[in-house]
Amino acid sequence: MKDYLVRGLVNSKNCRVFACQTTNLLEKARQEHDLWPTASAALGRMMSATLMMAAMNKNNEKMTVTINGGGPIGTMMAVTRGDGHIKGFVGDPHVHYTYNDTGHLAVGVAVGTQGTLQVIRDMGLKEPFCGTVPLQTGEIGDDFSYYFMASEQTPSVVSVGVLVDETNEILSSGGFIIQLLPEATEEDISYIEEKIKDFPAVSSLIHEGKTPEEILKMIFDDVEITDRQDLFFTCDCSxxxxxxxxxxxxxxxxxxxxxxxxxxxxxxxxxxxxxxxxxxxxxxxxxxx
Missing domain, CATH: 3.90.1280.10 (HSP33 redox switch-like)
Structure with missing residues (x-):
């Protein structure tokens, strides 16, 4: 299945939603950068979140996201113009850590927490918009959630994940974002919190063959998909x-x-x-x- 992103609305719960599959584009990035598993997971999560963030604006502005948490992976960067094409890299592609208790890829250890997440939106005006927040966990999803709350005052659930094979190949990559609209009520918030509490890992769902639309419908029965966009890892260097x-x-x-x-x-x-x-x-x- 090719990589793509969907955007939608849930009128009954006063929120807008985004979901994406980025397995193929991350595999291409892995091959070009010779990424080790934890580096793949970090870059994949970052690119999924960046693509969904760019889809929130329809004017094809250039968006550059930079993360540096002082960890061994170094500086991470992803750049997109909101057209479905993204490029990205990590400072050290040969980084691999796992958590002893779960065996999961330790993205937070690789990224670190002593640093920032920075978003630069270039809308073609004299000065680009720049927002910077301190990293919370280095696990990427939590950090983007905090960015939306602190920098844009938009309460958001950000779930991003990557599954890597023993051969280092990417088995699945993607994520979803739920953003509350100003009209959201306490009941809407409670419903979302309850749904997300024990929700399966998004990387596992994609690996099982669930589409971005199906993942959103697992949370909201009445989600209305309003837009779809194909996604690619491409570089415009020359x-x-x-x-x-x-x-x-x-x-x-x-x-x-x-x-x-x-x-x-x-x-x-x-x-x-x-x-x-x-x-x-x-x-x-x-x-x-």
Missing amino acids: REKMINALSTIGKQELQSMIDEDHGCEITCQFCNTKYQFSEEELQNLINRL
Whole structure:
């Protein structure tokens, strides 16, 4: 089944809902970055939450989410334009921890809690909107829930999960978000809390073959699906963009690349594509500057 996201409304419970399956795009990211299981789980959870957050706005704004909790995984980043395409990376892809008592992947240990979750929305205005909150658990879902409450004053349930095979392949990835609307009552909140209390792990449901729509219907019988969007892991890097990046480092640095290395190689953080530049190309760039 291909990856996709749905958006919906539950009028009887005064909330809006989102759900996604991201198994294939995370598997592509795993292969491109050589992710170990806990790193896969961290990036997968982050990309699922980021895609659903981007779907909350219909104007295709660029959204960049950065998490750094001081843990061994380092800085994590995901970027999307709300068009279903996402790219992302983690600082150290070779991170793997499990909790002794459950054997589950210890994402919180890998990410850490001594840091922040930052969301930058670039809507094409003079200044992008930037919201930053301290990390709560490093488990990603809890941290996005806290972000919605603290930064956007929107009470939200965020459930994201990843299941990884013993061979490191991604078995399932995805999640759902429930957001209360201003009209929500105490009864609505109680209903959602009761439903979520013992709700199965979203990664297990996806692995069993449940679709995003079916997962939402397990919580709300009368959910109305209003939109659907296909999802992909894609990088928009190019040789031209790398030249633009080189042009920002200055003539002196470019000259030292020519003198010491007789050229340079740049690797894209998001997809690991390597770009080679010769002495002649660097000299032409110096001349242009």
